[in-house]
Amino acid sequence: MKKYLIAGLGNIGSEYVFTRHNIGFMTLDRLAHRSGVPFSLQRHAYVGQYTLKGNQIILIKPTTYMNLSGKAVHYWLEAEKIPIENLLVVTDDIALPFGTLRLRIKGSPAGHNGLKNIDEWLNTQQYARLRVGIGNDFPKGKQVEYVLGRFTDAQTLELPALLDRAADCVESFVLAGAHATMNKFNSVG
Numbered sequence: 001m002k003k004y005l006i007a008g009l010g011n012i013g014s015e016y017v018f019t020r021h022n023i024g025f026m027t028l029d030r031l032a033h034r035s036g037v038p039f040s041l042q043r044h045a046y047v048g049q050y051t052l053k054g055n056q057i058i059l060i061k062p063t064t065y066m067n068l069s070g071k072a073v074h075y076w077l078e079a080e081k082i083p084i085e086n087l088l089v090v091t092d093d094i095a096l097p098f099g100t101l102r103l104r105i106k107g108s109p110a111g112h113n114g115l116k117n118i119d120e121w122l123n124t125q126q127y128a129r130l131r132v133g134i135g136n137d138f139p140k141g142k143q144v145e146y147v148l149g150r151f152t153d154a155q156t157l158e159l160p161a162l163l164d165r166a167a168d169c170v171e172s173f174v175l176a177g178a179h180a181t182m183n184k185f186n187s188v189g
Contacts, residue, residue: 003056004174005082007073009091009114011066020134021147024090028059030163044072055174067113070121088173089129096133099162101185103130105178132166
């Protein structure tokens with residue numbers, strides 16, 4: 001049985017629920033809901049596990065806050081003895097239009113502090129990441145308010161379908177591999 005670690009990035013706390021920066025958490029919540037898996041508070045993360053066609057999937061939502069996500073990712077990779085090629089990090093991306101999915105097997109953090117911290121903890125950028133586009137419709141100097149803000153009414157209506165596609169993309173990564181998944185999902189909404 002192959003093991004996969006799926007790390008959704010976000011911030012803990014009720015004030016961050018349903019904010020753009022928490023779309024990684026929201027994607028993992030969708031996966032857990034579809035699989036009937038509860039999350040439990042464990043070391044450095046809320047953790048849920050399920051099996052998909054013979055593959056063990058471990059979902060983590062780090063409790064370390066976004067900018068310190070690497071500690072939880074590193075801990076769970078080591079604790080579960082999961083090879084780095086079986087890691088997928090799900091995060092928000094302001095450089096992509098809302099609703100766009102981009103899976104990459106490596107890359108720079110592109111200014112994302114959660115990914116930057118993971119790079120530092122893992123000492124590499126050679127791990128898969130699924131970037132979920134949240135758009136960048138904010139005035140200059142208002143990026144923090146935007147990413148920590150809630151979705152617009154129009155986006156909220158589209159969110160369930162986006163989260164389903166993101167969850168499908170994660171499961172495709174496990175079942176079909178990164179390259180087939182990129183070909184299928186790396187397109188605009």
